[in-house]
Amino acid sequence: MLDDFLFRALLGGVMVALVAGPLGCFVVWRRMAYFGDTMAHSALLGVSLGLLLSIQPVIGVALVVVIAAFALFWLERFRWLASDTALGMLAHGSLAVGLVVASTVPGLRIDLMSYLFGDILAIGRQDLIWIAAGVAITMLALGLIWRDLLAATVQADLAKAEGVPVGRVRLIFALLVALLIAAAMKIVGILLVTALLIIPAAAARRVSGSPEVMALVAALLGAISVGGGLGLSLWIDSPSGPSIVLAAIILFVLVLAGTGLVAGGTDRRR
Amino acid sequence: MGAAAVIGGQENHGGDRRLLARAQALEVQFGGRAVLSGVDMDIAAGEIVTIIGPNGSGKTTLVKALLGLISVTQGSARLMPGTRIGYVPQRFGVDAVLPLRVDRLMTLTAPASASAIGAALERVGVAHLRRADVASLSGGETQRVLLARALLRQPDLLVLDEPVQGVDFAGEAALYALIGELRDEMGLGVLMVSHDLHVVMAATDQVLCLNGHICCAGVPSDVSRHPEFLRLFGRQAAATLAVYRHEHDHDHDLHGHVVADEADGDHAPDPHGHGHHAHHSHSGHE
Incomplete structure (x- = not known):
């Protein structure tokens, strides 16, 4: 079965979506969508460096994204620099450097589209192993820090006063997002990774009464998006990455329409 | 809770009570500016301490220093070993x-x-x-x-940062009554930040008036029998609220620095201009 490229694509995509859902919930709750986007943009530099140094691109990506995460933590200390400005600078700066470095790597130019927008149908056996390892580590670690991270998200001071190592769990969370981005790059590409994190989570919010339920629903909706997008891509021969994101958006609209009829779309109160 | 109620209730106003938290010569700076300096305070089991002071006077900073949420520049602020805290932060949404x-x-x-x-x-x-x-x-x-x-x-110590914010007057009295009951039942220490400069919880054992340093400290006066107070707040509310009379021996300039009080020792009714609407004497200390 693993010989079938479609099955490999589906397996890899679903694995990533299952962990992107819960992780994406925290991205949504902590209002870090742009943070995830920035880390994803820096991934291209990782790909370029990986190829330049002839190491696995995935390793290059994981390294650069982790460095980007640390750089963001460091930049946050400068009060004179607005955090969204820092994010924008890092996002576009690292993307630019990544593109420049990529232009020096022979043959990478041809491949650029697959890195920017994903190439899920090209997932090989080795990719699957990398994805499985990344997803397993992320899932396990997220499970371990779940309570602490949620407490730190609800009220950091309260969590800290009650013994939660707030700084540490925040850092671990940033590293997990970095790891997921490295794993998800093959699926939807650098420019669309954040969509896989936030759209299923946003849709899940409409039908969830607790953080844990929202995480499970987001995982489920993400997996459905991968399947649906893959089907759409085969059906109308569209690029797979954008098709998956489109499927997620369609799911979001469907959830909105479904719940809107019951609950009304007016409950914007806090 | 039953056993604790008996012990706590009996020992409330007894002698040696277990020390729960202590600040000594505490100084906290933000960006090179001292927000708190020379603050000493103790809180023991069964004791209710209310911190009052104008905006920006360091009330929340003091609480956060005691809880270990911010770093202390000089001196110390700590919970005694074994003190379990129950914390209600100022902002929660x-x-x-x-x-x-x-x-x-x-x-x-x-x-x-x-x-x-x-x-x-x-x-x-x-x-x-x-x-x-x-x-x-x-x-x-x-x-x-x-x-x-x-x-x-x-918890051994309840730390409540402006627990009556966003609560109406009747709710405020009810909440204070509840906090007092909990103290009596469980022998808790209660450290409370009040949003009001003059009206505090009646059961408060000690009021600390803060403005970068401790301006004055004392006990609130029981005014629940004063007819005017009763008329103003109603019988129920008046039983749980009390007025704190500031006894300051110094003044603050516009930057909150202490200036020598010319009328030293002369305890005019309101040497500090704290009396009614004169909070502006501290307003430079934001």
Whole structure:
């Protein structure tokens, strides 16, 4: 079965979506969508460096994204620099450097589209192993820090006063997002990774009464998006990455329409 | 709770009470500017300490220093070993993007049995809110739920940062009455920040007036028998509220620095200009 490229694509995509859902919930709750986007943009530099140094691109990506995460933590200390400005600078700066470095790597130019927008149908056996390892580590670690991270998200001071190592769990969370981005790059590409994190989570919010339920629903909706997008891509021969994101958006609209009829779309109160 | 109630109730005003938290010559700076300096304070089991002071006077900073949430520049602020705290922070709002019900909020940092959660909510009178969305609670409901959360941890010291904010007057009196009961039942120490410069919880054992340093300290005067006060607040409220009379021996300039008081030793009714509407004497200390 693993010989079938479609099955490999589906397996890899679903694995990533299952962990992107819960992780994406925290991205949504902590209002870090742009943070995830920035880390994803820096991934291209990782790909370029990986190829330049002839190491696995995935390793290059994981390294650069982790460095980007640390750089963001460091930049946050400068009060004179607005955090969204820092994010924008890092996002576009690292993307630019990544593109420049990529232009020096022979043959990478041809491949650029697959890195920017994903190439899920090209997932090989080795990719699957990398994805499985990344997803397993992320899932396990997220499970371990779940309570602490949620407490730190609800009220950091309260969590800290009650013994939660707030700084540490925040850092671990940033590293997990970095790891997921490295794993998800093959699926939807650098420019669309954040969509896989936030759209299923946003849709899940409409039908969830607790953080844990929202995480499970987001995982489920993400997996459905991968399947649906893959089907759409085969059906109308569209690029797979954008098709998956489109499927997620369609799911979001469907959830909105479904719940809107019951609950009304007016409950914007806090 | 039963056993603790007896012990706490009896020992409330007894002699040697267990020290729960202590600040010594505490100084905290933000960006090179001292927000707090030379602050000494103790709080013991069964004792209610209320911190008052104008905006920006360092009330929340003092609380956060004691809880270890911010770093201390000089001196020390610490909880005594073994002191379990129940903390109600100043600002608490759960964003609507996060679905969180009251029962889940109760187990935010530590698991608890369903019966313990029920008992804690019952104790503060909000058992009916157990399945409610935290984002939909009113100010008073939120404060009670947070109080229940704090109690669930079986604390020795309750730290309440402006517990009556967003609560109407009747609610304020009821909340103070509840806090007083909890102290009596469980022998808790209570450290409370008040949003009001003059009206504090009647059961307060000690008031600390803060403005970068401790301006004055004392006990609130019992005014519940004064007819005017009764008329103003109503009998119920007056029983739980008290007025604190500031006895300052110095003044502050516009930057909050202490200036020599010319009328030294002359305790005019209101040497500090704190009396009624004159908070502006501290307003430079933001």
